[in-house]
Amino acid sequence: MGNNQDSSIIYLRGLHKCYWVGTMPFPALHGLDLDIAPGEFAVVAGRSGSGKSTLLNIVGALESADSGRVEVLGQDILGMNSEQRTRFRLHNIGFVFQAYNLIRVFTARENVAYVCQLQGKSRKESMEIANHWLHEVEIGHLGYRRPDQLSGGQQQRVAVARALASNPKLILADEPTANLDSMTGRHLIRLMHELNHRFGTTFLISSHDPDVKQAAGRLIKLADGQIVESWEEVPEPPQSLSASCPANHLPLGERVRNYIKTRKQSRARKRRGGNQRRS
Amino acid sequence: MDSSEGLSPITYLHLASRNLVRNRRRTLITLLTMIFGIATLTLLSALNDGWLSQMKTNFILSYTGHLQIHATGFEASQNLSDRIQEPEEVSKLMQSYPEIVGWTQRIRTSGLASVGGSSAGVQVMATDPEQETWVTSMDQRVTSGTWLRPGISHDLILGYTVAQNLGAELGDRVILMVQRLNGEMVSDVFFLRGILETGAPQIDRSLALVSLNSAQQWLQMGDSVTDIVIRADIHEHTDDLYRLFTQQLSEHKYEIMPWQELDPMVRQWLEFSDAYGFVILLVVIILVIIEILNTMLIALHERQKELGVIVAIGTTRIRIFLMLLLEAVMLIFIGAILGYLAGSLLVYSLADTGINLTRFANAFEFFYMDPVIHPQLTQDSAVKILSATLIAALLAGLYPAWRATHLSLSQALRIQ
Ligand SMILES: Nc1ncnc2c1ncn2[C@@H]1O[C@H](COP(=O)(O)OP(=O)(O)OP(=O)(O)O)[C@@H](O)[C@H]1O
Numbered sequence: 301m302g303n304n305q306d307s308s309i310i311y312l313r314g315l316h317k318c319y320w321v322g323t324m325p326f327p328a329l330h331g332l333d334l335d336i337a338p339g340e341f342a343v344v345a346g347r348s349g350s351g352k353s354t355l356l357n358i359v360g361a362l363e364s365a366d367s368g369r370v371e372v373l374g375q376d377i378l379g380m381n382s383e384q385r386t387r388f389r390l391h392n393i394g395f396v397f398q399a400y401n402l403i404r405v406f407t408a409r410e411n412v413a414y415v416c417q418l419q420g421k422s423r424k425e426s427m428e429i430a431n432h433w434l435h436e437v438e439i440g441h442l443g444y445r446r447p448d449q450l451s452g453g454q455q456q457r458v459a460v461a462r463a464l465a466s467n468p469k470l471i472l473a474d475e476p477t478a479n480l481d482s483m484t485g486r487h488l489i490r491l492m493h494e495l496n497h498r499f500g501t502t503f504l505i506s507s508h509d510p511d512v513k514q515a516a517g518r519l520i521k522l523a524d525g526q527i528v529e530s531w532e533e534v535p536e537p538p539q540s541l542s543a544s545c546p547a548n549h550l551p552l553g554e555r556v557r558n559y560i561k562t563r564k565q566s567r568a569r570k571r572r573g574g575n576q577r578r579s
Numbered sequence: 580m581d582s583s584e585g586l587s588p589i590t591y592l593h594l595a596s597r598n599l600v601r602n603r604r605r606t607l608i609t610l611l612t613m614i615f616g617i618a619t620l621t622l623l624s625a626l627n628d629g630w631l632s633q634m635k636t637n638f639i640l641s642y643t644g645h646l647q648i649h650a651t652g653f654e655a656s657q658n659l660s661d662r663i664q665e666p667e668e669v670s671k672l673m674q675s676y677p678e679i680v681g682w683t684q685r686i687r688t689s690g691l692a693s694v695g696g697s698s699a700g701v702q703v704m705a706t707d708p709e710q711e712t713w714v715t716s717m718d719q720r721v722t723s724g725t726w727l728r729p730g731i732s733h734d735l736i737l738g739y740t741v742a743q744n745l746g747a748e749l750g751d752r753v754i755l756m757v758q759r760l761n762g763e764m765v766s767d768v769f770f771l772r773g774i775l776e777t778g779a780p781q782i783d784r785s786l787a788l789v790s791l792n793s794a795q796q797w798l799q800m801g802d803s804v805t806d807i808v809i810r811a812d813i814h815e816h817t818d819d820l821y822r823l824f825t826q827q828l829s830e831h832k833y834e835i836m837p838w839q840e841l842d843p844m845v846r847q848w849l850e851f852s853d854a855y856g857f858v859i860l861l862v863v864i865i866l867v868i869i870e871i872l873n874t875m876l877i878a879l880h881e882r883q884k885e886l887g888v889i890v891a892i893g894t895t896r897i898r899i900f901l902m903l904l905l906e907a908v909m910l911i912f913i914g915a916i917l918g919y920l921a922g923s924l925l926v927y928s929l930a931d932t933g934i935n936l937t938r939f940a941n942a943f944e945f946f947y948m949d950p951v952i953h954p955q956l957t958q959d960s961a962v963k964i965l966s967a968t969l970i971a972a973l974l975a976g977l978y979p980a981w982r983a984t985h986l987s988l989s990q991a992l993r994i995q
């Protein structure tokens with residue numbers, strides 16, 4: 301066990317995974333090694349079938365591997381049982397998938413609030429948090445709509461808001477822009493990039509979208525279940541954003557609490573104002 | 580599971596109900612199927628109950644009453660030596676139970692009737708002409724002639740078939756021969772006053788009815804009788820009265836028999852009708868289970884990807900299980916209630932006029948049946964139908980819910 305392990309949020313060594321359909325093997329990953337540091341904005345690229353989804357699913361404790369070491373946030377997730385993995389995902393990882401991310405019968409806000417409720421927060425508090433994150437992804441005004449009343453890009457934003465609402469260290473996004481037109485996709489990626497900078501949440505995104513690759517702080521190229529190339533960019537925070545948002549240096553939980561507090565205050569002010577007018 | 584984590588039941592209810600509303604057409608079709616099935620079930624069991632209750636009434640009123648008290652052993656021996664020697668001991672109890680609307684004393688023994696040259700074996704039954712009318716409707720079943728006249732000693736009423744076999748006509752002299760207690764054979768002349776037609780062949784074929792007083796003298800039995808026959812106000816009080824009498828009367832001296840035990844045929848019919856009801860219930864419930872299974876499995880298939888995401892973001896498998904189970908249970912619950920209501924409406928609309936089976940009446944006539952059946956809702960059948968449907972719901976909901984917990988994430992999440 302190297303030192304890397306301590307500083308890495310994702311630590312993979314000799315990862316092997318093979319799917320079996322009957323007696324036919326479908327190899328997906330061959331001895332993959334990877335380290336991702338906290339705060340990275342990493343993109344996994346590669347052709348269809350190269351193993352991108354498999355990699356993300358294993359890191360996200362959704363699937364198991366055949367052999368190798370997988371440590372995420374310092375925890376050995378291959379050793380966990382199904383119940384432990386579920387709890388691990390709930391508290392540590394946010395997910396954004398390619399499409400159909402949302403519960404169809406819930407509104408955008410209920411979708412985001414759902415994970416908070418799973419985490420044990422009250423319905424009311426969950427709704428407040430959901431409102432906050434929907435504002436953060438710039439669709440605060442659409443919280444009452446159900447997924448089929450939202451565009452593809454808006455739906456993906458709801459998914460991002462949900463991923464963030466559980467306050468995770470790591471967000472895994474499997475081809476989040478694949479079903480969007482390039483313009484909408486670019487906006488979504490820019491949004492995720494901003495969130496990465498502001499909150500320090502680590503992003504691991506799979507994509508073969510050139511726009512996404514361009515935004516990558518680090519590009520990991522996969523071919524036939526192996527990393528063929530991996531380059532890193534020195535991350536530079538976008539000046540405009542950090543300058544305009546002084547609150548960005550606060551930790552995440554603090555910021556949510558602030559948001560709820562200010563909302564409550566403004567509502568109370570409104571109520572008091574109303575009373576005065578009446579009396 | 581950590582108790583601090585959880586979804587409120589409201590969230591579960593929202594999910595289940597909105598998923599049902601979302602697939603409006605499918606939910607509606609499933610509901611309609613269920614409503615049809617359960618309404619049919621309700622109607623059929625109401626018909627069964629109505630038919631049974633009519634049969635019971637006819638049976639009880641035509642001959643046996645609700646409850647009979649004999650001297651111990653009489654029902655098996657049919658022998659006059661097994662008689663009630665102090666009927667007073669029993670009859671003094673009759674006043675204390677308001678559930679008793681009438682009671683009478685009888686003597687039953689077998690004998691021979693002859694008219695002119697022909698003779699036939701008969702069941703001689705002696706009863707009090709007035710008291711009997713409180714217990715059974717035999718007096719109303721006299722199709723020609725009149726009922727026994729109180730105080731007149733040599734009146735005789737014959738069952739329709741016996742009279743036919745003997746070629747006896749009203750006013751004819753009929754010689755009855757019976758055996759006294761001491762074994763001596765005696766005969767006497769009676770006058771045919773009426774002919775009785777109950778519809779029950781075993782009665783019409785053998786009954787020879789005379790008045791109790793004349794029989795007691797003739798047979799030299801003093802005050803003793805063989806049967807004390809009781810009619811309750813409603814069928815359901817039979818068991819209560821049975822219990823009361825068994826408490827009050829010594830079991831060495833008396834045997835107390837409710838109506839079901841007095842005729843093995845009736846008992847068989849009741850059992851048959853129970854079995855028939857059970858088969859119908861089973862068929863409908865199986866249909867309901869298949870329908871719900873089908874609906875839920877389709878829903879599961881459609882929602883694989885969604886369920887995959889729900890599990891991925893941290894929903895435990897037990898919660899997934901409960902979510903889907905709740906959906907099935909809700910569906911069945913609504914279907915069962917609406918179905919039962921629809922069935923009840925049907926029953927109420929048919930209850931007064933009844934369903935007329937006169938066309939098939941020949942087939943029914945032989946057994947205390949009326950050609951018009953009035954369906955009847957009973958609490959028993961309501962409980963049976965609703966609880967069976969709920970159990971079906973659980974059974975039908977369990978499998979899809981269990982399947983949902985065994986969803987392959989790697990496959991579900993790759994569905995595009
Ligand atoms: N459930 C499965 N059963 C069998 N084989 C599978 C399964 N899932 C993936 N595979 C195989 O594993 C390999 C890697 O698949 P994976 O989904 O990780 O690729 P990918 O890079 O995400 O592709 P895409 O860009 O098309 O999403 C492929 O060869 C695929 O056919």
Ligand SMILES: [Mg+2]
Nearest residue numbers: 352353354474
């Ligand atoms: Mg993929």
